[in-house]
Amino acid sequence: MTKHLKIIDYAITSLLRRRYKSFAILAAYSLTVTTLASVLFLTHALRTETDYIMQGVPDLIVQRTIAGRHELIPVDYAEKIGAIPGVSGIRPRYWGYYYDGLTEANYTLLGSGGEPAPLQMLTGRLPVNPGESAVGAGVAALRGSAVSGELILVNSRNIGVLFQVTGLFRSESNLLTNDLVVLTDRDIVDFFGFPPGEATDFAVSIPQSSEIQTIAAKIKQLYPDTRPITKRELTRTYDMVFGWRSGMMLTVFCAAIIAFCIMAWDKATGLSADEKLEIGILKAIGWDTADVLALKFWEGLIISLTAFLSGMILAYVHVFFFNGFVLAAVIKGWSVLFPTFRLTPAFNLFYVLIMGFFTVVPYVASTVIPTWRAAITDPDSVMRG
Amino acid sequence: MARSKLFIAFIVLEVILLFGAYLHGNSLQISRRTDDLEAKRALVSRLGLTDLAIWTEARYTRHPSQADFFSAFQDYPGSPDHFPAGSLISPMQVYPEGME
Amino acid sequence: MALIEVEKVSKVHNPGLADEMKALDGVSLSIERGDVAVLTGPSGSGKTSLISLIGCMARPTEGKIRVDGKDVVKLPERFLTDIRRRRFGFIFQQFHLIRELTVLENVLLPLYPLETSFRTMKDTALAILHKLRIDGKKSLKIKNLSGGEQQRVAIARALVNEPQIIVADEPTAHLDSRLAQEFMDILKLCNQEGKTIIIATHDPFIQTNPLVSKTIAMRDGRLESMKKK
Numbered sequence: 001m002t003k004h005l006k007i008i009d010y011a012i013t014s015l016l017r018r019r020y021k022s023f024a025i026l027a028a029y030s031l032t033v034t035t036l037a038s039v040l041f042l043t044h045a046l047r048t049e050t051d052y053i054m055q056g057v058p059d060l061i062v063q064r065t066i067a068g069r070h071e072l073i074p075v076d077y078a079e080k081i082g083a084i085p086g087v088s089g090i091r092p093r094y095w096g097y098y099y100d101g102l103t104e105a106n107y108t109l110l111g112s113g114g115e116p117a118p119l120q121m122l123t124g125r126l127p128v129n130p131g132e133s134a135v136g137a138g139v140a141a142l143r144g145s146a147v148s149g150e151l152i153l154v155n156s157r158n159i160g161v162l163f164q165v166t167g168l169f170r171s172e173s174n175l176l177t178n179d180l181v182v183l184t185d186r187d188i189v190d191f192f193g194f195p196p197g198e199a200t201d202f203a204v205s206i207p208q209s210s211e212i213q214t215i216a217a218k219i220k221q222l223y224p225d226t227r228p229i230t231k232r233e234l235t236r237t238y239d240m241v242f243g244w245r246s247g248m249m250l251t252v253f254c255a256a257i258i259a260f261c262i263m264a265w266d267k268a269t270g271l272s273a274d275e276k277l278e279i280g281i282l283k284a285i286g287w288d289t290a291d292v293l294a295l296k297f298w299e300g301l302i303i304s305l306t307a308f309l310s311g312m313i314l315a316y317v318h319v320f321f322f323n324g325f326v327l328a329a330v331i332k333g334w335s336v337l338f339p340t341f342r343l344t345p346a347f348n349l350f351y352v353l354i355m356g357f358f359t360v361v362p363y364v365a366s367t368v369i370p371t372w373r374a375a376i377t378d379p380d381s382v383m384r385g
Numbered sequence: 386m387a388r389s390k391l392f393i394a395f396i397v398l399e400v401i402l403l404f405g406a407y408l409h410g411n412s413l414q415i416s417r418r419t420d421d422l423e424a425k426r427a428l429v430s431r432l433g434l435t436d437l438a439i440w441t442e443a444r445y446t447r448h449p450s451q452a453d454f455f456s457a458f459q460d461y462p463g464s465p466d467h468f469p470a471g472s473l474i475s476p477m478q479v480y481p482e483g484m485e
Numbered sequence: 486m487a488l489i490e491v492e493k494v495s496k497v498h499n500p501g502l503a504d505e506m507k508a509l510d511g512v513s514l515s516i517e518r519g520d521v522a523v524l525t526g527p528s529g530s531g532k533t534s535l536i537s538l539i540g541c542m543a544r545p546t547e548g549k550i551r552v553d554g555k556d557v558v559k560l561p562e563r564f565l566t567d568i569r570r571r572r573f574g575f576i577f578q579q580f581h582l583i584r585e586l587t588v589l590e591n592v593l594l595p596l597y598p599l600e601t602s603f604r605t606m607k608d609t610a611l612a613i614l615h616k617l618r619i620d621g622k623k624s625l626k627i628k629n630l631s632g633g634e635q636q637r638v639a640i641a642r643a644l645v646n647e648p649q650i651i652v653a654d655e656p657t658a659h660l661d662s663r664l665a666q667e668f669m670d671i672l673k674l675c676n677q678e679g680k681t682i683i684i685a686t687h688d689p690f691i692q693t694n695p696l697v698s699k700t701i702a703m704r705d706g707r708l709e710s711m712k713k714k
Contacts, residue, residue: 106442121425283542344413380534
């Protein structure tokens, strides 16, 4: 124990001897871990959060496609679909996209449908009367709606329409509502100039989740031009988007793995004459092969463990206290309206252990293994110069 | 000896901080689940939302789950495209029934 | 019984390779406790090979070496290290100090792998530095020291583990005669404490020094003569 404490002591001394190199490696290494861990934390938190809140999505969405494109669906389809046994309710959804030339942003316009139930995530209320609207925080900020209480949009006949803002979505719900403009269903139809009797799609309620597949198949049979999307497909989309195979993860991981390889290669080939001589001296004055290897082990562990722990902590703070601002800039793409990632922290111990394993072990190995050959040779090489 | 003890103290401190982060995350998972997350879920089901408003540059990035993946020339996440977000979203995988 | 007995020892470097070289050929000698033995001979005569064998830094190709009656040739590496660290102190031709470390850190080096506490270790090292009158420079880095000071640090490092035997390879090669004299004075002190000293050198100053009790002459890897004073 004392012996290892002393060897750690010497390992630190020895690292401090090359302090610029050591700190550069430590910094680069911590940064790599921070990047990787930020992606892990962010995607994991996003998945955990969407897994939970997406439980509220409609059981089944029915779209209509014509000539390979998503088209409006006739409202009278609802009659036959609603009559299928197992379907407890069906309602048309009215929604579409709006390009705001003024701010060069895309909004999602959505019909409120149904009754204005009180929502905790909404300050004010959902639109009930024509000319009323509820807007997301992003839109409100872009258009100053929070202050003016108004929103002017240009409709399909190129006429500016003034909407009274009766509700503002709280910024906590940003991830869902950032670009939303909620109008009454009638206003949506009017605004976009939907042909009468048509909706964007249907939301179908099916209480018995085991029946969703069967009912989807029945709808497809009944109306071959429709495309039913089940709840499972909806929720699974986000597992895919933030899964490890997604581009985000692959891009970052590839970069990190290449960085590690370069570092390991540098270590493996970089046992300089000086280092060899030092190992020889240590052996000659009474260090065992095991002691020399222990020294190198500690040198590797000091760097990699410090980098790993610092990187993880930094990443956690970055993602959950600073809303992942660096990473967000990368995944933002070309969105004008990009939500802040105010996520509920999710900490997966398994990921952390995996990260620890893949960052600490290869580095320590690449420090110890090249030393091996130098350490097992007889120390008389020092004498022979 | 001072140096090794300092190092060990530093590592212990970092482990404690990381464990603190673990507790922080887990406790918020529990406490927010009851209010924030519940409220968000209510919002989703009331408005019938289907997707996250993260990428607003294209239809298939705004509503990946609504993008149709079967028709020719459709701009779904698997198609070669020019939006950066498209490289982050993996294509939705669709299995024939009973083959999962 | 002699402290060190070398019996018909041969050493071949790089056996089987193109640069195979027979460094030692059937050397036998013995060194008694308290001896100050000098190995002389032209370069390439096998002096360095012989002392690295005696110092348990390498193994002979053939023959036997006994240190304090114990045959060290067949011992596993761990035990050889142990003998090295408990019985021998080495002083190398180029001193082989670690230039970026301080004087104290260099002297502490042989003590790191031992189970002694850091405090004891430091006390021992400081005592030796004091004895060699360089404790004033203990926090300086080796690269900032003069040749003579480096020499003394090298000696301090060799003495810090309280060895019975001091092995030195061309210790005065880079020193002027004043420093060489100083070196011999330190060795004299050590010898008076009962330490055995083995020096490989072709410096006539050491060879003729009154301290020397045994002169071993080497030529072409063979023992030429062994004279006792």
